[in-house]
Amino acid sequence: MQHYILSKKNQMTLISGVLIGLGFFSHFILENVRISEWSLIIASIFGVAPIAIQAYQAIKVKVVSIDLLVTIAVIGAFLIQNYEEAAIVTFLFLFGHFLEQRTLNQTRSAIKELTEMAPESALRQMEDGEFEEVDVEDVDEGEVLLVKTGAKVPVDGTIISGEGHINEASITGESVPANKTVGSEVFAGTILENGTIQIRADRVGEDTTFGKIIELVEEAQDSKSEAERFIDRFAKYYTPIVLVLAFVVWVFSQNIELAITILVLGCPGALVIGVPVSNVAGIGNGARNGVLLKGSEVIHDFSRVDTIVFDKTGTLTVGNPTVAETEFYGKGGTEVLGYLASVERESDHPLAKAVLQQIGETTLSTVEGTEVVKGGGIVANVNGHRLAIGNVALMEKEHAVFSKKAQKDVERFEKNGNSLVLTAVDGELKILMGIRDQVRLGVKEDLQELKKLGVKNLVVLSGDNQGTVDAVARELGLTEAHGHMLPEDKSAHIEKLQRAGQIVAFVGDGVNDSPSLALADIGIAMGNGTDVAIETSDVVLMNSDFSRLPHALGLAKATALNMKQNIIIAVGVVLVLLASVFFSEWMNMSIGMLVHEGSILVVIFNGMRLLNYRLQGKRILKKTKTNSTSEAAHTA
Structure with missing residues (x-):
């Protein structure tokens, strides 16, 4: 039964929200208190059921979570017949959890997508000199393989016969195919656009460059454990304190109403609501402005970035x-x-x-x-x-x-x-x-905006030659420029920056960028890039609009600050209410609930300010329009 309820948590959240809406409609429009009251009661039951189950499961492993405090507070709200409080707190608590899970789950298929892009078969030379199609897993080092026009190179190897142009975008990210002749090195997963070549297999299976890309993504994703949320850390100490305090008050005063009052006033309703509201508003603003931010943890980490590393082709360039x-x-x-x-x-x-x-x-x-x-x-x-x-x-x-x-x-x-x-x-x-x-048009101005937002280092890593990379770096005023970089080289450089204590964001768009996107503290993908890059990333710039990057960083900083403000407001109000219960004569349940509801409204309105956040919006919108027009004309 517990498993079934938790599996239906999203549906129960939706039902709870609809019932809350019905309750307010009945109260203010129909003026039917009975329907309103029962709607809120049922909404509270639907909302508290999965929360109570999670609290019970946490207790079984000796963890006193905020779910327990919310559950007890809802029961207390029922005892004093404050069904509105119970319904709203449980709904917003569940909705915040739903939003985070929905955005983070988009990264799960990255490894599968990469694996599907790997070559599956090869034309291997047999003893009679003829070529026969075999599974790529059956190819051994030293064997001779034939690659025809349009086919994927099955392994890393060296050309022993023929020539052609090979698209190495999956490895180097470069859009210009490389001319390959006898003696040239070729990589698995690249595509022979014209010509016919024979290659000697040098590295096969997981040892190929493409295999290393998959391995790097797996390792990087495993190494990025989720940071423990502030609310959970706070609840670790706060929840037991409030429970013990209420129990002690009940034991010494024998006043059950006072004990329930402490539980209700001590429930951090504004805290539970404040962070999700800021998160929802920040993500909503980003979505309206062409930026996908994948969750509150992403926003927090992105706001602290001081180094941004860029792929060149398709990111800084068209x-x-x-x-x-x-x-x-x-x-x-x-x-x-x-x-x-x-x-x-x-x-x-x-x-x-x-x-x-x-x-x-x-x-x-x-x-x-x-x-x-x-x-x-x-x-x-x-x-x-x-x-x-x-x-x-x-x-x-x-x-x-x-x-x-x-x-x-x-x-x-x-x-x-x-x-x-x-x-x-x-x-x-x-x-x-x-x-x-x-x-890209306007990139130089966008990079200046990033510097104004506190980014100290702007680095470009590219598979292109050093001369071309240096030219781009000079034109854009970048801090560092490194060419001839394979995927593992980019990842190694990012790790070097991280070991030096820098908070690193990586911006890219290709399959070859996916290890770096996963390894960096924040991975930022261009929306017109590959599905793997988009799914591996933490932030997506939709339509590959680079001008959205400064807006994304500014929005992340504003959202992180807004979350901190809401936490301070919520915790401050709770502490004042609890103190007033013991050290003032004017505090009672009605006044406490009024202040409590007021704090919830304050954090909601504070969070909603993010919906109107703009980073020099008129300039960005104007420039974006100009960019689109110019690039379209240029392409035509």
């Missing part, structure tokens, strides 16, 4: 590489753009897509004699001209002529963190394009 800078040399720029588009439209390289997006509509020509230069680019004939499109190494191989200005431009573009696409026509450099992932 996550879509585009042409950031372009320089033209000599005449015929429009014609050369047409030649360039004619060649690039035959390529499936991600940089080619960025180039075509930048050029847009143009006149196309017939392309002949296309030759792909490994690690360099493409050479082709267009309208009787020899075009070379690729990196600096290809230009040197083609003996392309660089002016002094072009040489300086190349250095400048590289310093700015660009991937270079150069176009030479008949041995003469004509176009230089710099392609990079663009920093």
